[in-house]
Amino acid sequence: MGEFLVTGPTGDVGRHVVTQLTEAGLAVRALVRDPSRARLPEGVEVTGGDLTAPETLEAALRGVETVLLAWPFPTWPGPPRQDPPWPDSAAATAGPVVAAVARHARRIIYLSGDHAVHRETERHIRGAGVPWTFLRPTGYAADTLGWAGQVRRGVVRLPYGTAARSPVHERDVAAVAVHVLTSAGHGGAAYTISGPEAVTRADQARIIGEVVGREVRWEEPPPAAAREELLAAWGDPEAVDDALAAWASFAGTPERVTDTVQRLLGRRALTFRQWAGDHVADFR
Secondary structure, X not given: OOEEEEEOOOOOOHHXXXXXXXXXXXXXXXXXXXXXXXXXXXXXEEEEOEOOEHHHOHHHHXXXXXXXXXXXXXOOOOOOOOOOOOOHHHHHHHHHHXXXXXXXXXXXXXXXXXXXXXXXXXXXXXXXXXXXXXXXXXXXXXXXHHHHHHHHHOEEEOOOOOOEEOOEOHHHHHHHHHHHHOOOOXXXXXXXXXXXXXXXXXXXXXXXXXXXXXXOEEEOOOHHHXXXXXXXXXXXHHHHHHHHHHHHHHHHOOOOOOOHHHHHHOOXXXXXXXXXXXXXXXXX
């Protein structure tokens, strides 16, 4: 199999993908904005390029057979901090980026999501004329890293504590990605990757507290106050309203739990408690 190109190789998922591919003895090329700042495993070929500037991708794509395409995505709580901001940068360049990838690669594995930009990028990929696979994680367990300061104070003050998500460990997303990258039979598939159970936001805070050895309680602000507090913290009304709408939907209907990890990897997905155990240092 030819060389793999991994975009977003320093992100939560990408770094695990790069590590797992390298440990398997496979040739990996990593696309980063600034190669001088990349801290990647020995043996990885680091190449400069930027998904917001499609003209910079040609060198990274030469000789590549399979591309794991991943745009930066927002994590909660808080909007993304980028210049230009995500998802505007992805919306502006998705078409040209996909076209550039399709000129070189024989397969595209796309780390997707539930944002409109993800759906638009999927549309570009479907029309690119090369085999594709979409990976659609549910809510990332890592989204709760934004609570770290509040966890240290013992109180997480956020709305919709009853919203139940199926938080997925980034290592599981990476393991599914590596499986798809290195095996056949996934062309045209769209895999929703979730954790093994739905867990309310309040219970997530409680579990983090139990794992780090600190009592953490959930404090529910009134809806109007919650929106004002989030707006003051994030500064982006659209991001705030999108988040509130999503949390409200999961308070009414828990997020879907899938068997994708079990079916593809032959093992149970990692639990939220296991994720918290892997990230104790982030909350202390």
